[in-house]
Amino acid sequence: MTSTHKPGKLGKTQRMNAESKAEVTRRISSEIAHTEAEQRRIKTEKLRAQRLALEAKAPLRKRRG
Numbered sequence: 606m607t608s609t610h611k612p613g614k615l616g617k618t619q620r621m622n623a624e625s626k627a628e629v630t631r632r633i634s635s636e637i638a639h640t641e642a643e644q645r646r647i648k649t650e651k652l653r654a655q656r657l658a659l660e661a662k663a664p665l666r667k668r669r670g
Contacts, residue, residue, distance in 0.1 A: 621629070
């Protein structure tokens with residue numbers, strides 16, 4: 606019986622050099638930072654809309670002074 610398995614990249618792992626590891630780390634950290642910034646922006650817009658809606662419903666108060 607003959608084997609159909611061909612030697613190749615199947616069992617080999619590719620080693621990453623320090624530069625490519627740094628690039629992967631930089632890319633991932635950048636993606637995380639952008640995601641967090643977008644989540645903060647969305648939250649801020651939501652809270653601003655809620656505050657403006659609440660202020661629109663509230664009667665005007667007179668300031669002491």
